[in-house]
Amino acid sequence: MSLFVERVPLRFEQVTADESGINTAQFLDAARGVVMLFDELGSAAFVAVKSDISGNIDKVQAKYDSDKVAFNTLEKIVLAEAGTKDRKATQGLLWLKRGLEFTAQGLSRSLSNAAEELADSFRQAYEVTLKPLHNFVVKAVFNVAMGACPYRKTFYEKMGGDNEAVHKGLQLWVAALQKHLDQLNALYKKGAYDKGL
Secondary structure, X not given: OOOHHHHOOOOHHHOOEEOOEEEHHHHHHHHHHHHHHHHHHOOHHHHHHHHHHHHHHHHHHXXXXXXXXXXXXXXXXXXXXXXXXXXHXXXXXXXXXXXXXXXXXXXXXXXXXXXXXXXXXHHHHHHHOOHHHOOHHHHHHHHHHHHOOOOHHHHHHHOOOOOHHHHHHHHHHHHHHHHHHHHHHHHHHHHOOOOOO
């Protein structure tokens, strides 16, 4: 079986960034790989999580598609919407980055603790990322999803096997994702672009 990181549309370590920001099209392609990751978890309980991530990708994609030159970086999208009433893409990117942060932290915990089951890794990640932002109903949905995580052994077999190549590939993928998230978090914090969203 091929490695999961070789099956995604684009790996996060392939997403380019320069002084103007993170490449929009590449980042969205890489984010679609996270949706594939939840497919690998193999439970209907993840439908809401996948739908949320996909919906937020679509919001940013729609803005990008409206002018691929003007919005070729994520930062340009956020800056263009700042101070306007229509901040749909800014809100979509905000929630996308939050969902990706949850995923990155869950995988990072799992990769660094071979004795921890996947459900525990993602529960801990949820506690520090999304839970403080969710209402009672959404918390319940995520609680069901965390309980539906496959056993660690089953998950890593789907990733290509519980071996050094899989772990190294996922570690690179997660580290690159976190680097992009750190850049986006700094942008949102600096301009308070999450205010009111």
